[in-house]
Amino acid sequence: MSAATTIEEDRALVAAVLGHAPGAFERLVRQYQGLCWHIVQRMVRNPEDARDLCQETFLRVHQCLHQYRGERALSGWIGQVAYSMAKRHLERKRVPIADSPEDGPSLAESVADDYDLEASVAGAEIDQHLHAAIESLPPLQRTLLTLYHLEELPIGEISRITELPENTIKSHLFRTRKLLRDLLAPRMGLAEVGAAA
Amino acid sequence: MNAKHPRPGTDAFEREWQLQERALRDERAGLPDDPDIAAYRRVAHALRQPQPDRLPSNFAYTVAALAERGLRAARLDTRLEQALVRALIAVMVLGALVVVVLFGRDWLAALDAYGTGASGWVATAVACVALTWGVEGLRRWRFSR
Numbered sequence: 001m002s003a004a005t006t007i008e009e010d011r012a013l014v015a016a017v018l019g020h021a022p023g024a025f026e027r028l029v030r031q032y033q034g035l036c037w038h039i040v041q042r043m044v045r046n047p048e049d050a051r052d053l054c055q056e057t058f059l060r061v062h063q064c065l066h067q068y069r070g071e072r073a074l075s076g077w078i079g080q081v082a083y084s085m086a087k088r089h090l091e092r093k094r095v096p097i098a099d100s101p102e103d104g105p106s107l108a109e110s111v112a113d114d115y116d117l118e119a120s121v122a123g124a125e126i127d128q129h130l131h132a133a134i135e136s137l138p139p140l141q142r143t144l145l146t147l148y149h150l151e152e153l154p155i156g157e158i159s160r161i162t163e164l165p166e167n168t169i170k171s172h173l174f175r176t177r178k179l180l181r182d183l184l185a186p187r188m189g190l191a192e193v194g195a196a197a
Numbered sequence: 198m199n200a201k202h203p204r205p206g207t208d209a210f211e212r213e214w215q216l217q218e219r220a221l222r223d224e225r226a227g228l229p230d231d232p233d234i235a236a237y238r239r240v241a242h243a244l245r246q247p248q249p250d251r252l253p254s255n256f257a258y259t260v261a262a263l264a265e266r267g268l269r270a271a272r273l274d275t276r277l278e279q280a281l282v283r284a285l286i287a288v289m290v291l292g293a294l295v296v297v298v299l300f301g302r303d304w305l306a307a308l309d310a311y312g313t314g315a316s317g318w319v320a321t322a323v324a325c326v327a328l329t330w331g332v333e334g335l336r337r338w339r340f341s342r
Contacts, residue, residue, distance in 0.1 A: 026261035033257060037250055047251050054252060055260055062264035130243045149221065149244035170214070171205050177217045178202070180243075181236045188236055 005031070010074035017065055028074075029058050035075055035151060036082045039161075042143040043086035043097075045135070053089055057082045072160070076153070079161040083143070090139060098140030098172070126187055133183055141176045148173055 013031070016024035036057050041050040060081055068077050090097055134142065140162075147153045147161065155173075159166045203209035220237030224245060230238060253259070308316040 023261075025264055026257045029257035029260050033252055034247075034250060037252055038248060041248055041251075051252060051256075054256070055263070058260045059264055059267065062267075127239070127243060130239065131246070134243060145244050146248075149241060150247060152225075167205060174205070174210065174214055174217065175202055177237065177240055178213065180240045181217075184236045184239055188239070 005074070007070060007073060011070040014065055014068055014070065014074065017062070025062060028061075032075060032078045033058075035079055038146050038150060039079055039082040039143055040086045042146045043083070043139045044089055045139075049089065053085050054082070057085050060085065073157070075151075076157045076160050079147070079153075079157075080163075083161050086139075086143075096138065098138050126184065130180065130184065133180060137176060141172055144169055144172050145176060 013024065013028055017028055033054065036054045037050065040053045040057065041047070044050050044053060057078070061078055064081075068074065087097060134145065137145070144158060144162070147158045148155070153161075155166050155169050158164075158169050162169070203213065216234050217237050219231075220234040220241045223231065223234070224238055224241040305316045308319055
């Protein structure tokens with residue numbers, strides 16, 4: 001996983017790319033293409049668009065790599081480029097990126113409209129429907145969950161990638177995880193939590 | 198604010214947040230299921246499933262080749278641009294020399310009409326400027342090698 005690389009390794013890799021060492025940029029792409037794909041695919045969902053945007057992301061990275069100052073992880077820097085490319089793509093297509101964390105019901109409605117988790121049967125189908133519920137979340141919420149849970153990036157790093165305040169990210173994570181939990185709870189014989197909060 | 202979503206900073210928010218985080222930590226550590234956070238644990242498990250990477254197997258190679266091609270094209274553009282600028286400067290210098298050769302005598306005569314030695318002072322000033330530019334150009338040329 002990219003998070004395991006140290007700043008020193010990142011700096012060395014960047015120096016190799018800037019020094020035109022053979023195969024260095026290909027190594028960089030291979031190292032971070034998973035992260036890029038997770039961000040872009042979670043944002044835009046369409047696989048063809050996601051592939052094109054990943055390519056554009058790395059070409060942009062190649063063009064601007066001299067601007068990387070080596071003060072933070074390269075993964076965060078590349079993630080920021082990938083996120084902004086995907087965001088611009090969605091803005092061009094006029095796709096809403098997020099529900100505000102302060103808007104209560106709309107997030108739940110966006111999932112519930114697409115499908116009824118409670119109607120599903122137990123076991124593997126719950127997981128399948130849970131994945132479908134995750135897929136039906138707005139792009140920003142999907143991406144934040146992926147960066148936090150799958151890429152295991154700290155909230156501070158996600159904040160730098162998305163240029164959102166840490167509290168906003170925490171609020172998005174909280175609401176989305178609670179929504180998914182509340183969709184699951186009745187099927188698992190559990191009560192909803194926080195209804196009285 | 199929806200009553201279902203406690204406000205950040207409140208006790209209710211923090212309590213629920215801690216449950217979510219415990220489920221995440223337990224899932225990462227592969228700890229046994231805790232019934233108190235079973236649903237959050239299931240959510241955390243689903244969120245940790247990697248999405249199938251649909252990038253082609255030669256993606257890194259292709260992108261690196263594209264980047265290298267772009268770089269070569271940019272270098273070529275820069276070299277062409279520099280060559281054109283140098284050619285332009287050479288043409289201008291040559292033009293200036295031709296003008297000086299053709300009209301220089303007339304200019305000197307016109308300058309001497311203002312008083313004895315006027316043309317000498319102008320020639321000295323021109324020589325100073327030429328010397329400064331020349332030294333600076335020589336320094337840059339040596340530095341670039």
